[in-house]
Amino acid sequence: MKILLTGGAGYIGSHVAAALMSSGHEIVCFDNLSNSDATVMDRLEAITDTAIPLVKGDIRDGDALRQVLNEYAVEAVIHFAGLKAVGESVAEPIKYYDNNVRGTLTLLEAMRDCGVKTLVFSSSATVYGEPQYLPLDENHPTSATNPYGRTKLMIEQMLADVAAADPEWRVAILRYFNPVGAHDSGLIGENPNGIPNNLMPFISRVAAGRLDELSVFGSDYDTPDGTGVRDYIHVVDLADGHVAALDAITRTDQALSTWNLGTGQGYSVLDMVEAFVRVNGVRIPYRIAPRRDGDVASCFASPERAERELGWKASRDLDAMCLSSWNFERLLAMRNAD
Ligand code: NAD
Numbered sequence: 498m499k500i501l502l503t504g505g506a507g508y509i510g511s512h513v514a515a516a517l518m519s520s521g522h523e524i525v526c527f528d529n530l531s532n533s534d535a536t537v538m539d540r541l542e543a544i545t546d547t548a549i550p551l552v553k554g555d556i557r558d559g560d561a562l563r564q565v566l567n568e569y570a571v572e573a574v575i576h577f578a579g580l581k582a583v584g585e586s587v588a589e590p591i592k593y594y595d596n597n598v599r600g601t602l603t604l605l606e607a608m609r610d611c612g613v614k615t616l617v618f619s620s621s622a623t624v625y626g627e628p629q630y631l632p633l634d635e636n637h638p639t640s641a642t643n644p645y646g647r648t649k650l651m652i653e654q655m656l657a658d659v660a661a662a663d664p665e666w667r668v669a670i671l672r673y674f675n676p677v678g679a680h681d682s683g684l685i686g687e688n689p690n691g692i693p694n695n696l697m698p699f700i701s702r703v704a705a706g707r708l709d710e711l712s713v714f715g716s717d718y719d720t721p722d723g724t725g726v727r728d729y730i731h732v733v734d735l736a737d738g739h740v741a742a743l744d745a746i747t748r749t750d751q752a753l754s755t756w757n758l759g760t761g762q763g764y765s766v767l768d769m770v771e772a773f774v775r776v777n778g779v780r781i782p783y784r785i786a787p788r789r790d791g792d793v794a795s796c797f798a799s800p801e802r803a804e805r806e807l808g809w810k811a812s813r814d815l816d817a818m819c820l821s822s823w824n825f826e827r828l829l830a831m832r833n834a835d
């Protein structure tokens with residue numbers, strides 16, 4: 498298929514681009530580069546042996562979207578473009594509703610206008626709010642505790658309405674748990690601007706000496722070691738899940754499908770630190786800090802529906818996640834030194 502990846506130059510989008518290429522799809526990336534840079538396309542070319550077109554544009558620009566959809570005869574869209582920092586969304590909610598909600602609405606209009614009705618959307622486990630039971634399955638009630646989460650919920654609701662109104666749509670909502678790790682080549686990975694909010698990039702930068710120590714947010718949760726438990730999923734497994742989901746929605750007669758993409762296995766913050774140190778032979782100084790506002794004690798998926806309906810299952814373990822993150826961080830340091 499010919500597939501448009503909004504936000505295709507970003508962390509998850511670039512890994513999905515690599516996975517789609519190796520499954521024989523043709524792709525075009527559309528990104529305003531607000532949280533990525535165009536050099537990722539060169540590294541993707543080194544991985545896939547193909548030059549992937551990048552159109553620099555904003556998803557709030559309907560004309561630009563219509564142009565790329567028509568010019569490349571796009572058949573399906575995978576929609577990653579969005580802002581994703583929870584703290585920033587609390588401080589600047591208008592920016593988040595504008596970028597994420599208005600951006601998605603503009604994308605849906607452009608898709609409708611061009612007759613492209615196949616869409617995979619990057620949602621998040623954040624839409625489950627405070628877990629009422631674990632593991633979280635797709636029927637767990639949804640709620641949101643911050644503007645970022647509300648944008649994901651609003652978009653999910655928009656997509657459900659669109660799919661209900663026009664049964665020709667084929668929409669997949671993918672609820673990601675905690676994507677970490679990097680491509681085996683070490684050429685693409687997660688490289689956030691500024692100080693990372695997420696655990697794994699923070700750990701990598703402490704290991705690299707770019708940050709002094711990790712703050713472990715809370716050690717008095719009701720979990721085996723008191724630190725927060727999450728379902729970390731290797732980004733290459735996550736990428737394969739997109740290929741499987743796209744394939745599934747082109748065969749189903751259902752207009753809307755929702756799948757968790759997680760492993761079903763929870764690890765604590767200290768489990769992550771221990772694994773990173775053991776696998777990579779590095780030091781990660783850390784101190785226990787107060788809980789972070791809005792964090793839940795434990796969050797992990799039931800990946801059963803995705804296994805059953807997509808024939809997809811995450812296969813890479815925690816060691817592979819830690820190894821590939823560190824490999825990416827070291828190669829990044831070497832590239833930056835050049
Ligand atoms: P990322 O920031 O690396 O990638 C997002 C890309 O979208 C960036 O390249 C950015 O430049 C682009 N972008 C942002 N706004 C845009 C706009 N208005 N127009 C065009 N391009 C725009 O983030 P990521 O980690 O790859 O996340 C991808 C998606 O997955 C996001 O929607 C995010 O909310 C969702 N998600 C991510 C995680 C995670 O932990 N990384 C977890 C759950 C869900």
Ligand code: UDP
Nearest residue numbers: 694695696699712713714725726727766792
């Ligand atoms: N965490 C931490 N220190 C950090 C960043 C995160 O202790 O510098 C913890 C956080 O409290 C949570 C887990 O690591 O228990 C995963 O956090 P992350 O921000 O990566 O993901 P999310 O909050 O979205 O699950």
